[in-house]
Amino acid sequence: MKVIVLGSGIVGTASAWFLRKAGHEVTVLERQPGVALETSFANGCQISVSHAEPWANPHTLLKVLKWLGREDAPLLFRLQPDLLQWKWCLHFLRECMPGRVDDNIRQIVAIAEYSRQTLHAVRVETGLDYDCLTRGILHFYTDQREFDKSLAAAALMRELGCPRNPVSTDEILALEPALAGMRDQIVGGDFTSTDESGDVYKFTVGLAAKAAEAGVQFRFNTTVTRLLSEGSGAGMQITGVEVIDANGRHRTLQADAFVVALGSFSAPLLKPLGIELMIYPGKGYSATYRIINAQAAPTVSLTDDSHKLVLSRLGDRLRVAGTCELNGYTRELNPARCDAITRRVRALFPGACDYDNPTYWAGLRPLTPSNVPYIGKTKFANLFLNTGHGTLGWTMGCGSGRAIADIVGGRQPELDFAFTGMPRRGSAQMGHGSCKSRSAMKH
Template sequence: MGVSPRSVRMKVLVLGSGVIGVTTAWYLARAGHEVVVVDRQDAAGRETSFANAGQLSYGYSSPWAGPGVPMKAVKWLLMHHRPFVFWPRPDPAMLSWLARMAANCTERAYRRNKGRMVRVAEYSRLALAELRAETGIEFDHRARGTVQLFRTQKQLDHVGDDTGVLDEYGVPWELLDLEGCIAAEPALARVRDRFVGGLRLPQDETGDAFLFTQRLAELACGAGVEFHLGVSVAGLRAEGGRVRAVETDHGDFTADAYVAALGSHTPAVLRPLGLRLPVYPIKGYSLTLPVTEEGAAPVSTVMDETYKIAITRLGSRIRVGGTAEIAGFSTSLRVPRRETLEHSVRDLFPDGGDIAAAQFWTGLRPMTPDGTPVIGRTPLPNLYTNTGHGTLGWTMACGSGRVLADIVSDRTPEIDVTDLGIARYGAG
């Protein structure tokens, strides 16, 4: 997986300094390009990458759209501690996105989309391992796997819905009984009456996406990447079928090539160019609490399948992340969502962390209706996208950045990318 410089050096402008934008900038610089990053925040990783669930979920990469999901969504909406929340609004983009997602809730679409996602995620796992070996970057990393915890026998009986695709891509997995779950996560012995078994994905990892993004941004600066932070993008100016400049509140920025990695805000930048990108913000929440008793805290990630909440160990902290809230671009912190996160972590790790000292956060995940990110070329030959990763931006970051750098550099990527671009939506 070595990176070789391209013979023709270009100036590439990356819009966005989240984990996707920064990894893209890093790999573009490693490919020999002059790279400039523009972002409205005053530091890298300040938005969706700031306090996500902390999972590097290579084996757990799955689309939200799947068989039975519409009926499950109704059930989730009726739960007291709801994993799914919907605020109806007269928003054509939201309605179109929901319709597209519903069309992907078939067995055939689920297997196709999960296959795409696992392909990118597995490549990203290898890319991150190589990056760590090359740079020594530290970000509260652990490689102890994920346990998807089933509270009911019905959940355990449906585990085969996912393992078939994992087998196709050679992703190892282990089906665990109650004692197997406790062997993987010893603190669960204190609450053995809460669950019946689990699915363990031993190659999954954990880490702080914000720390990683900040430290990789520092390394990128050392590699010649230029960051312009606190700069708001107003739009792209195109002439003659090509992007000619990025218009900002600090004047125009010009380059040979442009990469849109603005998360949920990417569609608004592309729309005036006639490009229809079905990425919609799905709001997520997290709690970050200090560990109070080592033996009572998780050692890696436990995915509470009932509430769709991930409880992850990050150094001396526990990160509790979850909820899918469709509420447009609202970033208000809603108390009921906090109560759901608190319920899950109290129930499974009651003595592990100090909930009273927890930091409550929310962010907007850029979600596509098929779950797969949008990586690659657009109909404008010098404009590229790297967005739409949903809950898996941290998981897929290194692989996505490396693939995009290959595409910009006219190199053949090391994985199939023919079905990852905007063209699959007939978008422009």
């Protein structure tokens, strides 16, 4: 088949890679001059199956009330005259119910673990270099109540096969000696040895180059304006996609199938077709620092719970990302939030980095209320979704790309996950909530 993929972040590029491996003729449309120049450009760089607890949980509601009015709060909410934002918030409240939280964790762990295994296979196959570190992810807490609350989610993840194991303060410092200055503040943590980190931008650029060598066509500086459709009922089809090409001309491109991987911009594109996605942009920040004292900088990827920050060593750089701002589609930097990141990192690792010359960045994470992405079919027979991965686009990217290639090709992906528009695998086939697939890595 001829397949058009809309978007070239990690999710869109991985989709194109696996679609091409399945034998399809693939074209990728991207409004930027290259791949991974938006949400995939400078995120926290963690492959974190252990970070599967969704934002929507009973504890978050109390935190949001506490953070109201703080410009540097980990979660900043600015009310907009936007019906989607209001609907999204109502859905978010529903997802905070305990029963829904557990099922969402099961789904997130399932696709994240499948994706981690898939990434390993791609790394072996392609030999890509992207500053990968396979030293696990260490999650530390400075608030005893927050640590106590985390234990139930960690236990559920261990039940699902994700080895998120509690560790004491002494064990934390043994794993990451650079945290020694925080000894008196750390109350506990957990460590997931199978998690890892790496530069998502470098990986996506490298994978796109391999995909292009294999025959995938990338059309950059090409803005998608709308999808054209025809038919009714079960016979509805997408007939083409209207674009403004690199020369400023309006064109219509045809294909047999279309995959939407536009992150936060998927919802407005699909709304005219009667497809209402609960995806709202959550502006996330990152700061990248040049390391000037290698011994004082962390070598294990970290999650700082109290400040909702993740930290990853990328060669001679330290990437720190986190916080979330629900404020529409603007990517404007808020100086108060940038300064808060640098203050925290300087306090954690004084003298480790050049804190006077950080590189700040913001990207729009495509958040669903549940943190579970849309991967699967739509009411249009040839229109598919691979979007809404929120803060876990890098973690879920390769697995999502592989799964959507299966779905486009008429195959059921090999894991238990609530794929959009498709029946969910039963427990007799996979085991409810299992994050493991016996044949997941077969090519």
